Amino acid sequence: MMEKYALSKSTFIRGLQCKKKLYLYKHHYNLKDNISPQSQAIFNQGSKVGILAQDLFPNGADASPSSHFKIQESVVKTKEFIENGETIIYEATFQFNGVLVALDVLVKQKDGWKAYEVKSSSRVSDTNIKDAAIQYYTIINCGIKLKDISIIHINSQYVKDGDINIQKLFTIESVSNRIQQLLPEIPKQIEEFKKVLLNKSVPDIGIGEHCSKPYNCDFKGHCWKHIPEYSIFDISGLRNPKKFKLYENGVINFEQIDLHSSYLNPNQLLQVNSELENKSFIDKPKIKDFIEDLNYPLYFLDFETMSTAVPIFNYSRPYQQLVFQYSLHILNVDNQITHHQYLAESNPNIDPRKTFTKRLIKECGNTGDIIVYNISFERGKLEDLINLYPEYKTKLNKVIARLKDLAVPFKKKWYYVPEMKGNYTIKAVLPALVPNMSYLDLEIKEGETASTTFGLMVNGQFKGDYNKTREALLEYCKRDTLAMVEIYSVLKKIL
Numbered sequence: 001m002m003e004k005y006a007l008s009k010s011t012f013i014r015g016l017q018c019k020k021k022l023y024l025y026k027h028h029y030n031l032k033d034n035i036s037p038q039s040q041a042i043f044n045q046g047s048k049v050g051i052l053a054q055d056l057f058p059n060g061a062d063a064s065p066s067s068h069f070k071i072q073e074s075v076v077k078t079k080e081f082i083e084n085g086e087t088i089i090y091e092a093t094f095q096f097n098g099v100l101v102a103l104d105v106l107v108k109q110k111d112g113w114k115a116y117e118v119k120s121s122s123r124v125s126d127t128n129i130k131d132a133a134i135q136y137y138t139i140i141n142c143g144i145k146l147k148d149i150s151i152i153h154i155n156s157q158y159v160k161d162g163d164i165n166i167q168k169l170f171t172i173e174s175v176s177n178r179i180q181q182l183l184p185e186i187p188k189q190i191e192e193f194k195k196v197l198l199n200k201s202v203p204d205i206g207i208g209e210h211c212s213k214p215y216n217c218d219f220k221g222h223c224w225k226h227i228p229e230y231s232i233f234d235i236s237g238l239r240n241p242k243k244f245k246l247y248e249n250g251v252i253n254f255e256q257i258d259l260h261s262s263y264l265n266p267n268q269l270l271q272v273n274s275e276l277e278n279k280s281f282i283d284k285p286k287i288k289d290f291i292e293d294l295n296y297p298l299y300f301l302d303f304e305t306m307s308t309a310v311p312i313f314n315y316s317r318p319y320q321q322l323v324f325q326y327s328l329h330i331l332n333v334d335n336q337i338t339h340h341q342y343l344a345e346s347n348p349n350i351d352p353r354k355t356f357t358k359r360l361i362k363e364c365g366n367t368g369d370i371i372v373y374n375i376s377f378e379r380g381k382l383e384d385l386i387n388l389y390p391e392y393k394t395k396l397n398k399v400i401a402r403l404k405d406l407a408v409p410f411k412k413k414w415y416y417v418p419e420m421k422g423n424y425t426i427k428a429v430l431p432a433l434v435p436n437m438s439y440l441d442l443e444i445k446e447g448e449t450a451s452t453t454f455g456l457m458v459n460g461q462f463k464g465d466y467n468k469t470r471e472a473l474l475e476y477c478k479r480d481t482l483a484m485v486e487i488y489s490v491l492k493k494i495l
């Protein structure tokens with residue numbers, strides 16, 4: 001019978017972030033926050049990338065367990081594979097000193113064993129190095145003389161052209177040198193974490209910057225319960241060290257803030273004063289200039305994009321945000337409004353960008369301003385389309401030249417009401433300015449869900465009512481541009 005392991009690679013990493021995070025995970029798992037569909041989609045994408053990367057070393061022996069609960073099977077299988085002379089092992093699993101690690105690919109080459117860990121990110125992070133260090137420590141202590149350990153990550157510069165070229169899609173980066181300085185600390189850290197886990201009570205650790213570094217902790221719902229929904233942590237643009245300094249001095253609510261001290265800039269003070277006095281701040285001359293600068297007809301435009309680790313369409317890169325949908329409300333000078341929209345077919349064999357470009361150019365006409373919310377996003381996507389289709393350069397540049405940003409009055413706090421709670425996103429501004437309109441009645445309520453949902457549809461992984469969900473996507477994007485029309489009307493009315 002094998003000794004029961006106390007730690008895995010991921011729980012070790014949890015312990016490095018916060019010992020309480022490790023303890024709660026092991027002893028109070030039920031307190032963990034629910035995983036969001038977006039996080040789940042990222043996780044699934046990671047698993048897919050891991051499997052694809054195995055093709056860099058084809059025909060390996062798979063040491064995966066028959067179920068997640070039977071991980072010890074993998075330790076046995078790995079040992080047997082090595083004894084039987086296998087030279088490529090997937091999910092090679094090792095256990096030493098109460099730590100169990102599963103490595104994505106272990107390869108025996110002429111000069112010795114090499115370890116490869118796959119990450120779906122596009123660069124090697126500090127956490128990846130820590131992760132590789134605990135793997136290296138465990139594997140060499142199991143008697144495998146590792147020559148090298150590498151991280152295989154996505155090459156964000158790869159451009160798909162035909163079938164996926166996995167040699168180009170992935171970058172293999174040796175991290176052997178970078179882990180060396182971490183190795184001497186590991187035995188001490190393991191002992192410390194084991195001791196923490198043996199304690200009868202939860203470690204007494206308060207909230208701090210570690211709650212979101214390097215990852216957003218999945219026990220925030222539990223540890224942050226005492227922080228009200230709107231607090232000093234919501235002061236816009238205030239950096240974390242300042243927020244936690246305030247918190248450590250007992251300041252959580254706006255009432256506790258010393259308004260005479262100098263740690264808040266004028267916009268942050270405006271947010272605090274607005275909340276304390278329940279007061280709106282409206283800079284009419286600035287808003288007047290903004291509104292008078294707009295030229296009819298007004299085109300209210302919004303894009304939705306999707307991105308995947310492994311590019312789906314030719315001439316696209318990993319994680320590139322690709323347009324698949326837009327909504328366009330056109331408001332004439334006589335207040336007549338029309339709506340146009342485009343939603344791509346969710347088919348991996350049909351690149352939506354050309355039809356999107358042609359339709360958009362046609363529907364945007366030639367005169368009038370095109371109003372977006374956060375100009376850099378739409379402008380960036382239009383510039384991507386110019387790079388892809390130089391034949392539309394002149395027309396797309398004309399669209400870009402007509403763009404105006406409706407977020408500006410809110411970003412610059414020319415218009416601020418307490419309900420905006422320091423936020424200038426359209427989701428915060430709409431209910432504050434147009435109380436009878438929100439996103440709450442929609443099935444898809446925010447852009448990330450739209451993006452993930454469409455991505456799943458294209459990948460053929462979507463489970464649900466296809467037609468109903470396409471309707472929901474259309475409704476969501478339409479709400480964004482309708483919201484802009486309404487926000488614009490409110491701004492106009494105050495003049």
Ligand code: SF4
Nearest residue numbers: 018020021211217223
């Ligand atoms: S929320 Fe913060 S304090 Fe609580 S377990 Fe996570 S990292 Fe630790």
